[in-house]
Amino acid sequence: MTNTTLARLPNGLTIHLKEIHTAPIISHWVWYRIGSRDEQPGLTGxxxxxxxxxxxxxxNFPAGALDKAISREGGFWNAFTHLDWTTFFETLPADKIDLGLRLEADRMVNSLFKEEEVESERTVILSEREGSENEPLFRLGESVQQSAFDHHPYRNEIIGSPEDLHIIQRADLYQHYRANYHPANA
Known part of the structure; x- marks a missing residue:
């Protein structure tokens, strides 16, 4: 990246800062070095x-408060998981950068993983997977991926196998979070 500032904080977090003054917004991204390729057998997805x-x-941001905090300020946020990384981002008015930073700092070390939310998301993710399975290109892609990467973790779909999604528990999720979603891995 050209014209960027690079810094590493004492907690291990690496920061890349690129100033672009064409619009009064801040786009704040956190990239974690954890993706589906790092998953163990039985824990795909x-x-x-x-x-x-x-x-x-x-x-500090209870369920529901996160969405409200971002949208109240005219912002947008989302995330995505890839084979090699997981990314969270917010785009907000520039004078609200502190909100994005506070949100990500809290999410990085204080996510709750409540049991009822875990079970709710199990249903959401299984439905997401089932919806994808109705798409011929998903099935073709999954088959090609499994064949091409027979002995490599890239063989697994990012969303996970239905079998694994049925058996993953809150303790598994929380352990994966604590081990991988921290400043030194971002």
Whole structure:
């Protein structure tokens, strides 16, 4: 990246800052070095599920308060999981950068993973997977991916296998979160 400032904080967080003054907004992204390729057999889809859980409340931003806090300020936020990483982002008015930073800092260390939210998201993710299975290109892609990467973690769908999604528990999700979603891995 050209004209960027690079810094590493004492907690291990690496920051890349690129100033572009064409609009009065801030786009704040946190990229974690954890994706579906890092998942263990029997836990496929856990990174994607942890991504979902990080929208379900943290110590200082209870469930529902996160959406309201961002939308009240005219912002947008989302996340995605990939084979190699998981990313969270917010785009807000520039004078609300502190909101994005506070939200991500809290989500990074204080996500709650309430049991009822875990079960609710199990249903959401299984439905998401079932919806994808109705698409011929998903089935073709999954088959090609499994064949091409027979002995490599890339063989697994990011969303996970239905079998694994049925057996993953809150403790599995929370352990995966604590082990991977921290400043030194972002």
């Amino acid at each position: 856990i990174s994607h599920w942890v991504e979902h859980m990080q929208f379900k409340g943290s110590l």
